Amino acid sequence: MKVLVPVKRVVDYNVKVRVKSDQSGVDIANVKMSMNPFDEIAVEEATRLKEKGGAAEVVAVSCGVTQCQETLRTAMAIGADRAVLVQTDAELQPLAVAKLLKALVDKEQPELVILGKQAIDDDANQTGQMLAALLGWPQATFASKLELADGKATVTREVDGGLETLSLKLPAVVTTDLRLNEPRYVTLPNIMKAKKKPLDTFTPEDLGVDVAPRLKTLKVSDPPARSAGIKVPDVATLVDKLKNEAKVV
Amino acid sequence: MTTLVIAEHDNAELKGATLNAVAAAAKLGGDVHVLVAGSNAKAVADQAAKAAGVAKVLLADAPHLADGLAENVAEQVLGLAQGYSHILFPATASGKNIAPRVAAKLDVAQVSDIVAVDGPDTFQRPIYAGNAIATVQSSDAVKVITVRTTGFDAVAAEGGSAPVETVAAVADSGLSAFVGREVAKNDRPELTAARVVVSGGRGLGSAENFKILDPLADKLGAAVGASRAAVDAGYAPNDWQVGQTGKIVAPQLYVAVGISGAIQHLAGMKDSKVIVAINKDAEAPIFGVADYGLVADLFQAVPELAAAL
Numbered sequence: 001m002k003v004l005v006p007v008k009r010v011v012d013y014n015v016k017v018r019v020k021s022d023q024s025g026v027d028i029a030n031v032k033m034s035m036n037p038f039d040e041i042a043v044e045e046a047t048r049l050k051e052k053g054g055a056a057e058v059v060a061v062s063c064g065v066t067q068c069q070e071t072l073r074t075a076m077a078i079g080a081d082r083a084v085l086v087q088t089d090a091e092l093q094p095l096a097v098a099k100l101l102k103a104l105v106d107k108e109q110p111e112l113v114i115l116g117k118q119a120i121d122d123d124a125n126q127t128g129q130m131l132a133a134l135l136g137w138p139q140a141t142f143a144s145k146l147e148l149a150d151g152k153a154t155v156t157r158e159v160d161g162g163l164e165t166l167s168l169k170l171p172a173v174v175t176t177d178l179r180l181n182e183p184r185y186v187t188l189p190n191i192m193k194a195k196k197k198p199l200d201t202f203t204p205e206d207l208g209v210d211v212a213p214r215l216k217t218l219k220v221s222d223p224p225a226r227s228a229g230i231k232v233p234d235v236a237t238l239v240d241k242l243k244n245e246a247k248v249v
Numbered sequence: 250m251t252t253l254v255i256a257e258h259d260n261a262e263l264k265g266a267t268l269n270a271v272a273a274a275a276k277l278g279g280d281v282h283v284l285v286a287g288s289n290a291k292a293v294a295d296q297a298a299k300a301a302g303v304a305k306v307l308l309a310d311a312p313h314l315a316d317g318l319a320e321n322v323a324e325q326v327l328g329l330a331q332g333y334s335h336i337l338f339p340a341t342a343s344g345k346n347i348a349p350r351v352a353a354k355l356d357v358a359q360v361s362d363i364v365a366v367d368g369p370d371t372f373q374r375p376i377y378a379g380n381a382i383a384t385v386q387s388s389d390a391v392k393v394i395t396v397r398t399t400g401f402d403a404v405a406a407e408g409g410s411a412p413v414e415t416v417a418a419v420a421d422s423g424l425s426a427f428v429g430r431e432v433a434k435n436d437r438p439e440l441t442a443a444r445v446v447v448s449g450g451r452g453l454g455s456a457e458n459f460k461i462l463d464p465l466a467d468k469l470g471a472a473v474g475a476s477r478a479a480v481d482a483g484y485a486p487n488d489w490q491v492g493q494t495g496k497i498v499a500p501q502l503y504v505a506v507g508i509s510g511a512i513q514h515l516a517g518m519k520d521s522k523v524i525v526a527i528n529k530d531a532e533a534p535i536f537g538v539a540d541y542g543l544v545a546d547l548f549q550a551v552p553e554l555a556a557a558l
Contacts, residue, residue: 130352221384232542
């Protein structure tokens with residue numbers, strides 16, 4: 001069976017972004033970009049399925065600027081067999097990405113799509129669910145365990161207060177949570193091999209998808225600052241402050 | 250203009266997050282209706298009817314709505330969507346799971362995790378782990394929104410008397426089935442609803458050492474949370490995680506123990522009213538947001554604090 005893994009190029013996890021002075025957005029010029037960490041978990045999971053014999057082919061896809069090719073090469077270094085880039089310089093919002101992915105699913109006919117539960121830039125947490133809805137497929141979001149057998153996916157999900165397990169009829173969409181797996185380190189030989197793997201490129205027009213944004217960003221501003229308080233010398237002072245100054249205990 | 254709020258519940262009890270979403274709905278202006286989709290969930294509908302500011306409660310009751318399966322609940326919402334200008338979900342695991350399905354089927358954008366309402370079509374939402382706040386405007390006919398509960402004070406749970414109207418339940422999609430649930434056994438309050446939260450970080454050193462927080466949490470009647478670093482290291486379960494990719498909390502008192510204060514963690518707790526940090530590293534970024542910082546060995550300070558309270 002074929003597994004499709006959408007991956008997003010985002011500002012690296014360790015970068016603290018700054019809001020631009022004209023409030024038009026955050027400054028991402030010259031900052032390190034990486035694969036969205038949750039998508040990395042998705043690529044790892046698909047690769048493990050393949051290694052266990054559960055998946056025949058893993059196809060990584062990304063939507064965005066030319067440099068997303070680097071993200072796709074990383075996915076192929078982890079273990080994806082080939083990659084597809086939907087190349088555009090336009091701003092892409094989750095609904096547009098879900099429509100692009102649906103067009104690729106129609107083309108590729110995978111039985112499973114695995115992707116991150118949210119991207120760490122826009123923190124939207126929408127694309128997987130939207131894709132599932134557009135396809136009319138079942139979904140299991142926030143997965144911490146995935147098993148495939150007899151045309152079904154059994155997925156354990158991280159929910160408020162614990163875990164729940166669902167059984168989905170394939171084809172299905174699964175979004176990853178942190179504890180699904182720990183992605184491997186990519187090795188130099190695998191990076192070299194990834195350079196030779198096929199990477200096809202389409203445009204949104206090729207796929208017949210209108211990607212016009214639906215939400216207009218009026219401004220991006222700094223969050224309300226929280227100023228540092230005081231350091232207390234010992235536990236007794238702390239208890240006194242909490243009781244008599246903050247009055248919270 | 251009428252807003253539909255999707256209730257969060259367990260078929261017996263209406264969850265508090267619903268009341269925060271109703272508060273956000275009230276800020277939009279217009280009537281507020283609440284949908285309870287569940288199984289044998291009349292009691293939940295009756296509770297929702299008492300919430301302040303609710304004009305009508307819709308109850309869809311069927312066995313296949315018992316477990317909040319996204320496919321079924323989204324269809325239920327879509328069947329009622331006509332006539333609503335806004336559809337709001339609490340930004341909980343359940344709301345986040347279902348809302349995008351509704352938005353995609355309506356071919357509209359979803360606005361995730363709003364923390365403020367600037368107008369009927371304009372909302373503020375955090376991006377980049379809360380390091381920036383985006384003000385976004387939706388031009389779609391229906392606005393599908395998830396509401397960050399810490400951004401809105403809950404409406405009163407009592408005082409209203411809205412009528413409860415039964416609506417026909419949609420058919421079971423048959424696409425997914427509920428298998429089971431492992432609810433963490435816990436006498437403590439729920440993390441997102443707790444008045445006090447005591448959280449541990451990598452400084453605790455092990456799952457065993459995490460127990461040092463228990464007497465303190467007992468004394469304070471607190472929920473126990475953890476940083477992602479502590480969860481990743483296996484010291485604490487994932488549903489304790491506070492931060493960008495975990496739970497967003499805003500208690501009256503947040504006690505951060507052995508937490509350095511990575512931006513992803515701060516994103517989940519910096520709206521707490523009072524923050525206390527206990528860490529042996531005086532340079533830890535957590536002290537930058539703490540009202541009261543104690544530079545100390547947590548293994549001495551935490552038991553001492555528990556004893557002194």
